[in-house]
Amino acid sequence: xxxxxxxxxxxxxxxxxxxxxxxxxxxxxxxxxxxxxxxxxxxxxxxxxxxxxxxxxxxxxxxxxxxxxxxxxxxxxxxxxxxxxxxxxxxxxxxxxxxxxxxxxxxxxxxxxxxxxxxxxx
Amino acid sequence: xxxxxxxxxxxxxxxxxxxxxxxxxxxxxxxxxxxxxxxxxxxxxxxxxxxxxxxxxxxxxxxxxxxxxxxxxxxxxxxxxxxxxxxxxxxxxxxxxxxxxxxxxxxxxxxxxxxxxxxxxxxxxxxxxxxxxxxxxxxxxxxxxxxxxxxxxxxxxxxxxxxxxxxxxxxxxxxxxxxxxxxxxxxxxxxxxxxxxxxxxxxxxxxxxxxxxxxxxxxxxxxxxxxxxxxxxxxxxxxxxxxxxxxxxxxxxxxxxxxxxxxxxxxxxxxxxxxxxxxxxxxxxxxxxxxxxxxxxxxxxxxxxxxxxxxxxxxxxxxxxxxxxxxxxxxxxxxxxxxxxxxxxxxxxxxxxx
Numbered sequence: 001x002x003x004x005x006x007x008x009x010x011x012x013x014x015x016x017x018x019x020x021x022x023x024x025x026x027x028x029x030x031x032x033x034x035x036x037x038x039x040x041x042x043x044x045x046x047x048x049x050x051x052x053x054x055x056x057x058x059x060x061x062x063x064x065x066x067x068x069x070x071x072x073x074x075x076x077x078x079x080x081x082x083x084x085x086x087x088x089x090x091x092x093x094x095x096x097x098x099x100x101x102x103x104x105x106x107x108x109x110x111x112x113x114x115x116x117x118x119x120x121x122x
Numbered sequence: 123x124x125x126x127x128x129x130x131x132x133x134x135x136x137x138x139x140x141x142x143x144x145x146x147x148x149x150x151x152x153x154x155x156x157x158x159x160x161x162x163x164x165x166x167x168x169x170x171x172x173x174x175x176x177x178x179x180x181x182x183x184x185x186x187x188x189x190x191x192x193x194x195x196x197x198x199x200x201x202x203x204x205x206x207x208x209x210x211x212x213x214x215x216x217x218x219x220x221x222x223x224x225x226x227x228x229x230x231x232x233x234x235x236x237x238x239x240x241x242x243x244x245x246x247x248x249x250x251x252x253x254x255x256x257x258x259x260x261x262x263x264x265x266x267x268x269x270x271x272x273x274x275x276x277x278x279x280x281x282x283x284x285x286x287x288x289x290x291x292x293x294x295x296x297x298x299x300x301x302x303x304x305x306x307x308x309x310x311x312x313x314x315x316x317x318x319x320x321x322x323x324x325x326x327x328x329x330x331x332x333x334x335x336x337x338x339x340x341x342x343x344x345x346x347x348x349x350x351x352x353x354x355x356x357x358x359x360x361x362x363x364x365x366x367x368x369x370x371x372x373x374x375x376x377x378x379x380x381x382x383x384x385x386x387x388x389x390x391x392x393x394x395x396x397x398x399x400x401x402x403x404x405x406x407x408x409x410x411x412x413x414x415x416x417x418x419x420x421x422x423x424x425x426x427x428x429x430x431x432x433x434x435x436x437x438x439x440x441x442x443x444x445x446x447x448x449x450x451x452x453x454x455x456x457x458x459x460x461x462x463x464x465x466x467x468x469x470x471x472x473x474x475x476x
Contacts, residue, residue: 005228005246008261012254014163020258040205040226047207047261047292112237114249115230115256122163122254 001092001113003056007048009113011099011106013121021052022097022106024059030091036084042074044087057086162278163254172391172430173273174232175415179406180396180427181215181235194455194462195268198298199225202264209262209290211252211283212270215239228262230255253279255286262291264298269460271439272301272431280432281442288449288465296452300462304388304435307459316428318389388435391428398423434461 011019054065064082066073073079097106097113106115165174202208204224210216213229215236221227230250231237237247250256252270265287274280287297306312396407396416407425410416416427439461443451453464 001248002246004226005248008228008257009248010256010258012256019256037205037224039224043203043205043263044207044226049258110238110241112234112241112248114234116232116249116251117163117254119164122161 001108001111002088003053003060003090004044004087005113006056006092006097007053009097009115011101011104012115013099013102013104013117016099016101019099019101021049021056021100023100024056024092025096025098025105026059026061026092028092028094029060030093031089032091034088036080038080041080041083041087042071045069045071045074045083048087053086057090060090060092062086062090162276162282163251165251165253166275166279168275168430169273171415172428175410176394176427176429177214177233178235179410179416180394181233181239192268192300192458194457194460195266195298195300196221198264198266198296198464202296206263207261209255209257209265209287211255211265211267211287212273213237213240213247216268252283252286254282255290257290259289260292260295262295264296265291266297267299269300269302271299272433273429275430275432277442281445284442285446288446294466297449297465298462299439299465300457300460301434301439302431303456303459303461304386304433305456305459306433314393315431316391316393317387318391386435388433390431390433392431394427394429395419395422395424396427398425436461439463 006022006024009020009022011022013019050069051067054067057063057065062085065086066079069079069083074083091111092108093111095108097108097115098104099106104121106113108114199208199222202222202225206222206225208225208227210227210229213227213231214233216229226245228246228248229237229240230248230252231240232249232251234249237249240247248256252267253274267283267287271280271283274283284297284299287299291297407416410427411418411425416425418424419426436456440451440454440463443449443463443465449465451463451465455462
């Protein structure tokens with residue numbers, strides 16, 4: 001699971017007021033290189049909740065992102081590299097995502113989160 | 123695993139061979155049909171048994187060449203701006219190779235075995251329920267729902283799934299939906315489907331089913347639409363099947379009698395043949411056979427699974443969308459036995475969405 005996906009995911013358990021961001025429990029992180037696409041990064045940037053993203057990157061062991069960022073940062077190649085790396089090249093292979101309100105664990109196995117709810121959670 | 127090559131069949135998922143065969147029994151679901159929950163997000167038994175379990179069992183055998191059969195979807199995706207984020211709800215084992223390389227896809231499906239197959243180097247996948255997407259609002263640039271809604275067994279759930287697609291794309295974002303049509307190009311294919319019997323429908327929908335009421339007493343104004351207040355929700359759910367009855371009124375049929383009006387039949391089991399050499403004899407298929415989820419067809423050398431479908435009649439998809447109020451339909455089409463619609467999400471502010 002990439003941090004791009006993590007930044008979109010929210011706990012949808014019944015009764016949860018704000019299920020974002022999910023906390024990350026790390027068991028295994030891998031890095032997989034992909035080509036940088038600046039158009040994509042510029043398009044995605046406004047969607048990203050930056051604080052949650054930077055925090056998640058730190059949890060995965062990457063602390064190079066600035067605490068805050070605005071769109072002017074996108075002019076910097078160095079920033080784009082770091083943004084790209086954290087967004088698309090870090091993968092949580094094994095671990096879990098934790099609902100911030102209920103503590104419910106959503107497992108991540110082989111990079112795939114399972115966000116299905118049980119009957120009593122819908 | 124052997125690939126399934128489909129020769130111009132109008133439905134996507136078809137038998138391994140084109141030989142004639144018959145489903146020897148008519149299906150009425152009597153077991154495992156409890157009182158339907160009033161909560162649209164609870165998964166009905168028929169979907170667990172005749173959709174989820176089936177796809178879980180046939181996952182490795184499922185064709186991955188879907189995009190060649192869906193020119194409208196390919197066109198839609200090619201039209202998106204470079205760098206678009208596309209959310210695919212009910213993605214199956216879709217591999218995004220060969221589609222718009224400038225888009226990034228995040229796909230989810232309720233079937234973990236199917237998702238495991240489509241883990242792709244370039245895109246994101248997860249296991250989730252299309253009726254309750256675990257996504258923040260307005261994150262995607264576009265969303266697609268390809269051959270998914272017809273597996274949802276009530277109108278309320280189908281509408282909820284569309285609302286979810288709209289919720290998760292940005293204002294002005296595009297949503298593409300395709301579903302199987304009642305009006306199939308290849309009628310001989312429909313003959314191989316098993317219509318659900320009225321006995322099933324009554325037991326499934328529960329007491330007070332509109333089937334037992336005279337259709338002339340159902341006023342057209344009672345189609346529940348748009349504003350979903352609390353009491354309205356209950357009415358919507360219980361009247362799920364009355365929607366089909368409404369169409370029968372509109373289409374001019376006087377009474378809903380299954381045997382006489384098969385052209386209005388929209389609920390089916392559609393077979394999937396899993397060849398013996400593909401079926402895990404000691405795994406999913408063995409237990410499926412034991413639990414009567416599937417049957418053996420020795421003549422075909424295959425395990426036969428049935429998948430539940432609610433096929434859509436002309437205008438039905440549009441009606442679901444019109445009722446939502448904050449989307450407009452940009453395009454709709456009938457293509458290769460599928461109804462297809464493209465809508466623009468949330469031009470106004472998104473009201474009522476968490």
